[in-house]
Amino acid sequence: TSSYPGLVRAADLIGQLADPHYLRKLPTLFYEFQETGINEQLGYYSPYDLRVRYPSFYWGIVSSYIQNALHYLRVTQEGKQWIANLYSHVFSSEHKEFHNI
Numbered sequence: 064t065s066s067y068p069g070l071v072r073a074a075d076l077i078g079q080l081a082d083p084h085y086l087r088k089l090p091t092l093f094y095e096f097q098e099t100g101i102n103e104q105l106g107y108y109s110p111y112d113l114r115v116r117y118p119s120f121y122w123g124i125v126s127s128y129i130q131n132a133l134h135y136l137r138v139t140q141e142g143k144q145w146i147a148n149l150y151s152h153v154f155s156s157e158h159k160e161f162h163n164i
């Protein structure tokens with residue numbers, strides 16, 4: 064994310080993945096991935112796979128693309144809220160006992 068296009072990519076990823084309604088939008092994201100062939104590359108066969116494997120998707124792929132952008136978000140309270148939302152989705156997916164709360 065050190066370039067302008069990289070920052071735009073990071074903003075898009077953060078905007079999608081930190082959306083307060085992100086977990087409800089996973090089925091839509093799954094079908095978007097299906098259209099682009101990403102599901103096949105990542106081994107996702109259903110929207111449930113995307114949710115269950117979300118932590119590895121985040122830590123293994125997304126995280127490296129957004130680190131520099133997170134620095135900018137830490138400057139404002141609203142930015143910090145976006146970061147909190149982002150990590151809350153990761154936490155929720157990592158800790159299955161919270162799925163039904």
